[in-house]
Amino acid sequence: MKRNILSLIFIFSITYAANAQYVINFANPATYQVTCGSTTPSQWSVSKSTCDLYLPPFVLASVSNFTVNYTFKINQSGNLTTSDALTVFFKKGAASAWITDTVLLGNVDNNVRTFSKSINISSSDTLFFKVEAHSVNANGFWAIKSGDINIGNVVPIYFPLPIELAEFKGYHNTDKNVNHLTWTTITEVNNSYFTLEKSTDGINYETVVVLPGAGNSNMPINYEFIDKAADYDYYYRLTQTDFDGKFEVFYPVFIKKTTDNSLVSLIDHVWFNGSSVVVKTLPGSEGNLNIDLLASDGRIISNNIVSDDGYGSEFLIDDASVKSGQFLIIRVSDKNGNQNTAKLVTP
Incomplete structure (x- = not known):
């Protein structure tokens, strides 16, 4: 088992060096932190508030190339004004002061704006980015979608996840006509609760149950739920939410209701x-x-x-x-x- 774990770590490291790129993904809380605003797996948006988006710290991926190229794509509603602003900051080192990089004012003529820039850092620097979105209009918003921030030639130091999930699976119990869902966490940090949802099409989900998490744990914990309303084929999706409101959505599992008892299940x-x-x-x-x-x-x-x-x-x-x-x-x-x-x- 130890040899397999070491092999996985080695492969992971090679992949990282080859990709050398960060892409924001709001379905993965390890890639960002926010102070407020509305966050879904597809985007972060701010309306009638001032909220910050923090990217994880970055170090250079190459010791021979000191240039970091980055692209930000910003979305806004059409009713923002010049009183609304979105500002991108950066700094080199955690103790350094934030430096203003780009300021965008509300612009009714352009709802999507993209800018690309580059910055040189040394091999000993740690690079930080922050986005401050300010909206005074209750009907207006700033938004950044998953995939809209790309940074090249860097290795992200991802934020720690609230939980480490070992598995999430389920099966249909034909005798009792129920679906049995189980999942196991290896560790939990600041874990408030789990939300289990189901869907017949894999797109539109409804909540089945909300179960409390363990808070903090460094031991494996097993969870289970039996869904008695199992009359159709269902997709099940698991979401974890921590005490700060941050959440992570895990890939769904599909459970097929077997109607032919002679069928050999593979x-x-x-x-x-x-x-x-x-x-x-x-x-x-x-x-x-x-x-x-x-x-x-x-x-x-x-x-x-x-x-x-x-x-x-x-x-x-x-x-x-x-x-x-x-x-x-x-x-x-x-x-x-x-x-x-x-x-x-x-x-």
């Missing part, structure tokens, strides 16, 4: 980890398996042959054509002619 659950489709098989699926990714129209995107050891495995299916917000059908078949399908909407 799929435990499927999800999208941000770059690959992950297919987890059930124990007993020994031998070669065909895993197909299909588009919503039935067109085969990718065909894969994998070998399962029979104890239940996770397979990463990589395909460059798979994008966020895409509806997929995952089809798994074995050598005996058994075939299962699962639906997935990539977040």
